Amino acid sequence: MVPDIEPLLEEYTPENTTIATLCSHSSMQIFHGAREAGFDTLGISVGGYPEHFDAFPKAKPDDFMIVKDYDEIVDRVGELVDENCIVVPHGSFVEYLGADKFKHLEVPTFGNRNVLEWEGDRDRERDWLTQAGIRMPDTIDDPDDIDRPTLVKYGGAKGGRGFFIATSPQEFYDNVDEDEEYVIQEYILGTRYYFHYFQSPLRSDGYDCAGGRLEMMGCDRRDETNIDEIHRLGSIGNITELKKKGIDPSFVVAGNLPLVLRESQLPKVLDMGRRAVEKGYELFDGLIGPFCLETVITDDLDFYVFEISARIVAGTNLFPKGSPYTAFMDEDVSTGRRIAQEIEHGLETGRLDEVVS
Amino acid sequence: MVPDIEPLLEEYTPENTTIATLCSHSSMQIFHGAREAGFDTLGISVGGYPEHFDAFPKAKPDDFMIVKDYDEIVDRVGELVDENCIVVPHGSFVEYLGADKFKHLEVPTFGNRNVLEWEGDRDRERDWLTQAGIRMPDTIDDPDDIDRPTLVKYGGAKGGRGFFIATSPQEFYDNVDEDEEYVIQEYILGTRYYFHYFQSPLRSDGYDCAGGRLEMMGCDRRDETNIDEIHRLGSIGNITELKKKGIDPSFVVAGNLPLVLRESQLPKVLDMGRRAVEKGYELFDGLIGPFCLETVITDDLDFYVFEISARIVAGTNLFPKGSPYTAFMDEDVSTGRRIAQEIEHGLETGRLDEVVS
Amino acid sequence: MVPDIEPLLEEYTPENTTIATLCSHSSMQIFHGAREAGFDTLGISVGGYPEHFDAFPKAKPDDFMIVKDYDEIVDRVGELVDENCIVVPHGSFVEYLGADKFKHLEVPTFGNRNVLEWEGDRDRERDWLTQAGIRMPDTIDDPDDIDRPTLVKYGGAKGGRGFFIATSPQEFYDNVDEDEEYVIQEYILGTRYYFHYFQSPLRSDGYDCAGGRLEMMGCDRRDETNIDEIHRLGSIGNITELKKKGIDPSFVVAGNLPLVLRESQLPKVLDMGRRAVEKGYELFDGLIGPFCLETVITDDLDFYVFEISARIVAGTNLFPKGSPYTAFMDEDVSTGRRIAQEIEHGLETGRLDEVVS
Helix, strand or coil: CCCCCHHHHCCCCCCCCEEEEECCCCHHHHHHHHHHCCCEEEEEEECCCCHHHHHCHHHCCCEEEEECCHHHHHHCHHHHHHCCEEECCEHHHHHHHCHHHHHHCCCCEECCHHHHHHHCCHHHHHHHHHHCCCCCCCEECCHHHCCCCEEEEECHHHCCCCCEEECCHHHHHHHCCCCCCEEEEECCCCEEEEEEEEEECCCCCCEEECCEEEEEEEEEEEEEEECCCHHHHCCCCCHHHHHHCCCCCCEEEEEEEECEECHHHHHHHHHHHHHHHHHHHHHHCCCCEEEEEEEEECCCCCEEEEEEECCECHHHHHCCCCCCCHHHCCCCCCHHHHHHHHHHHHHHHCCHHHCEC | CCCCCHHHHCCCCCCCCEEEEECCCCHHHHHHHHHHCCCEEEEEEECCCCHHHHHCHHHCCCEEEEECCHHHHHHCHHHHHHCCEEECCEHHHHHHHCHHHHHHCCCCEECCCCHHHHHCCHHHHHHHHHHCCCCCCCEECCHHHCCCCEEEEECHHHCCCCCEEECCHHHHHHHCCCCCCEEEEECCCCEEEEEEEEEECCCCCCEEECCEEEEEEEEEEEEEEECCCHHHHCCCCCHHHHHHCCCCCCEEEEEEEECEECHHHHHHHHHHHHHHHHHHHHHHCCCCEEEEEEEEECCCCCEEEEEEECCECHHHHHCCCCCCCHHHCCCCCCHHHHHHHHHHHHHHHCCHHHCEC | CCCCCHHHHCCCCCCCCEEEEECCCCHHHHHHHHHHCCCEEEEEEECCCCHHHHHCHHHCCCEEEEECCHHHHHHCHHHHHHCCEEECCEHHHHHHHCHHHHHHCCCCEECCHHHHHHHCCHHHHHHHHHHCCCCCCCEECCHHHCCCCEEEEECHHHCCCCCEEECCHHHHHHHCCCCCCEEEEECCCCEEEEEEEEEECCCCCCEEECCEEEEEEEEEEEEEEECCCHHHHCCCCCHHHHHHCCCCCCEEEEEEEECEECHHHHHHHHHHHHHHHHHHHHHHCCCCEEEEEEEEECCCCCEEEEEEECCECHHHHHCCCCCCCHHHCCCCCCHHHHHHHHHHHHHHHCCHHHCEC
């Protein structure tokens, strides 16, 4: 169970609230946005002072809580409450602390922590999205059934390392690391678009969604090493032949590239976002704030969602000054700033409890 | 013949003019730019209210004309005139309404509609550009003559679907869909750059072109599904082998990526633009407003133009707040805004007739 | 020996100083930044008036010095001194004039010209960077030792043309042009990130480096023709087979794409920059102003630097209005503007001699 943080919120005012997060992933944008909105900021840093913030003064938090390891964050959570912190989660925060520990942190966090039980479990994630009417790549249970391109993904902390594309059972068996837990996912042919959304329960003057409004903050493509440049080697063999030569394709995220989508497809993108949010309200009482649908668009202009991230994604780091999409919104801001705005709005209207958990 | 819209223009003033376009392609940018310039805006929507505009309030037109199909636009063109509309064409508008119907719409449109007869016919397009001294890829008439990489393109509404690269007659015959009309175009090896220009007949204080000035608004690369990510599969066969495995390369535009060009090549790019415009004045009395040269740049730094778009292209959607090139111009604006400026300038100086047809 | 320009500096004041550079590469950004900072600007143009500047009025220098060839720049250097010019070098300037002539130009130049002796010599460049603790790809002396992917690079003015990837001695011998001088460099598998830094000796309120501060201005990826799109041909052979078909992979820079890096890797990037600068101070008394580390990031998230550019790089042309990184700095400006700021700061504090040579 997520802790009951409502009693804590009584102390939080627009003047004394601090925005806190772990110093990584998209934290510069989160701190920058919070500062612009007038909040105090606190950076949680593991293992020492994160000196690189000296190079980015407008993204540098006012204070740091330096811990020796992730567990110490749990131990010192009281300090965060004393500072009236609202913790903004991001992918690294949840992954390195552990979803379970994050879920139980006794401090207000931005968004709905119940989503973690659905997002962190591949089967429940699939239930959520497919029940929402969102198309996903198939999962293939038996490697002998591989009859088209598939992506073999490992679980755990490997983060894309060693993932490979198998187009036949043979290629699967030649290359799989049997010591790891794996899933075999249909590899949809197309180009990848990662859409950044923001669901605001506090505003209803826009694209109607679950009683609030859904916003589209931007779009990027993840740049993965080494798969996104391995083609420069030329055509020198299939996956098995490459591995024999010591060349190991991998899918480790190194950064992000900006993109805009063909405008005619935006209605589908907003509709998918709304479906994910509204089903989320049904299943676990709400998907709140930033989230991302990670999609492939085929040459039939069909979208397949291969993953959902239920919080700010690093692709938003492309747009600290707003994106080609926020240019058309009421305020042309980064996702970090948008989070701060929503918190501010919650504080000012006495509805903070609707956007934190 | 393009209709005579000059009598209609007498009613148009800076105060009562409305900018209209079809809700798609680059319409958000067109509406946004028109609103910023102070114009009323009208969105033509086929099949219902385009709800996604609710997510982009600054790009949402003041009014909508909702039609059940494209023909209804023709029937209701009088309403557009009543609202003193200037219709801004874009690729989807012209394609879905039909170039011929667009040409005969009895309402002022931005730019010169005569260009459609030259742009819409591959042979005349080639005459126009090659007579202007612009290098184009060769066309290969007989598939048996394929002796280097070629792109096999289908006509009609397939929009890139099923296009394929053939490097030999065998590959052509193995993969061509004989039921479709096709052209075989030399596939120039290089990287693609799509240059966004704006020809202003109303201003002469800049890069001199046909008595007006030529501007460079930006540059992008189209992102095509699935060809632009199919390399992630690894080297698993030539086109024939891929098709046998059920893997169909395709060239369907899904979006756009921003780029800047090596600065030393800009003189060539502006020169190509000028050649296209000046030859256009010779052949059909003017290329006006936004247009795009779709190029490949080889490793000899030679440019080949494989297509011209004689109106705003979707790649400009990357730059609603201006591009790395407009940053250096007198006003750092989007192409949508630039169109509105030119209309405004025409209205204010009594020269509107020079930029609409 | 670099000429002694200190006596010349006595005449330079904030009011009378002119920023000059060769009209190419990143000159629009340099002129634009200088104008914004209030400096006069002078463009050196070889072979005639660079008409394309008419399209970019805010980047157009106040005056031009038009020369018939590069040698004339040397002859007319006195005119540059008469105008109190500070010459800003960029890659084309140094390459086309010749590093040796650039080094001896009797006019103040931005940055430390002593770096040219280290940057222009592959062995010294390697000494510099490896002594700084920066990882570089191996060099392979004997083609028979090729046992993994390598990039075969030619020297001289070919600029990427004909470079090729060889994965075996056979592929090397089949494809090498023995008439050219070549180096065989280990080809690190990963994705390329080009980091734009700025070392300010005049400011110490930031990321501490060599007594000054190190800034990170942005990040791009070079777009190289034709290697970056050759994959669209499909898998039709290794390098030897491609060349037999008349298809020649090449690595000629055509432009640049914007990127952001995974935030967790920024500490490494800043650390690498600092190492390069601090070792530069040790070896040749300073690396000052803009520079670039050209890196590959592997799937272990290790960085390999394959080149250093000790001046402004063309990738910064993506960011005339600032980058996703400068958004977090005290001033959100282009590298061109940042150069002008540093000169201005030097002039105002009497420390100009610390940033020019």
